[in-house]
Amino acid sequence: DIQMTQSPSTLSAFVGDRVTITCRASQSVSNWLAWYQQKPGKAPKLLISLASNLESGVPSRFSGSGSGTEFTLTISSLQPDDFATYYCQQYNVYPWTFGQGTKVEAK
Amino acid sequence: QITLKESGPTLVKPTQTLTLTCTLSGLSVSTRGVGVGWIRQPPGKALEWLAVIYWDDDKRYSPSLKSRLTITKDTSKNQVVLTMTNMDPVDTATYYCAHRAYYDRSGLDYWGQGTLVTVSS
Numbered sequence: 001d002i003q004m005t006q007s008p009s010t011l012s013a014f015v016g017d018r019v020t021i022t023c024r025a026s027q028s029v030s031n032w033l034a035w036y037q038q039k040p041g042k043a044p045k046l047l048i049s050l051a052s053n054l055e056s057g058v059p060s061r062f063s064g065s066g067s068g069t070e071f072t073l074t075i076s077s078l079q080p081d082d083f084a085t086y087y088c089q090q091y092n093v094y095p096w097t098f099g100q101g102t103k104v105e106a107k
Numbered sequence: 108q109i110t111l112k113e114s115g116p117t118l119v120k121p122t123q124t125l126t127l128t129c130t131l132s133g134l135s136v137s138t139r140g141v142g143v144g145w146i147r148q149p150p151g152k153a154l155e156w157l158a159v160i161y162w163d164d165d166k167r168y169s170p171s172l173k174s175r176l177t178i179t180k181d182t183s184k185n186q187v188v189l190t191m192t193n194m195d196p197v198d199t200a201t202y203y204c205a206h207r208a209y210y211d212r213s214g215l216d217y218w219g220q221g222t223l224v225t226v227s228s
Contacts, residue, residue, distance in 0.1 A: 044218060049212065098156065099153070
């Protein structure tokens with residue numbers, strides 16, 4: 001199985017901050033990488049597919065980059081609605097695997 | 108509007124078999140390119156992918172759970188069913204079904220609300 005490792009596990013930030021989350025794969029997943037946002041008690045929401053393709057309706061302050069084994073999710077200016085847990089997922093090969101999550105909390 | 112909804116028991120006993128149903132609306136499980144997967148999340152923990160079934164009946168499973176899982180689709184009811192045998196308390200989790208548009212090369216773009224399954228005697 002491909003292991004996905006996110007860092008940091010928890011991130012404390014102020015509204016307006018630029019936030020970056022890293023996701024590393026144990027082997028190359030090309031660009032078959034998705035990012036999700038999950039709020040407590042809710043289902044995950046797809047933000048980005050194919051490492052950098054922003055899903056329809058997702059604010060442009062979210063962006064993704066990377067390929068191969070290293071990926072980043074960036075929030076250019078953190079908004080109150082962005083406090084949540086973020087997961088990366090590779091879907092290059094089965095079994096699909098998720099990172100352990102990064103919780104973005106208010107500082 | 109595409110929606111998915113999970114249904115099934117909220118409580119199962121150890122060793123029992125869990126059967127969960129995902130009912131789709133706004134898209135058909137038999138439409139070319141449609142995939143439906145199951146993902147679970149133990150309380151306070153990360154997401155874990157379980158299985159996926161595609162419009163052409165191609166099925167993939169998590170190797171660690173493959174011996175316990177079966178995924179099927181019922182085109183007449185527009186449903187996807189997941190069965191998991193020999194349930195254990197460690198299988199306590201919220202179970203989600205989610206859609207993947209295979210030819211769009213996207214991730215899991217539509218999710219059900221999830222259903223919490225507790226395994227306890």
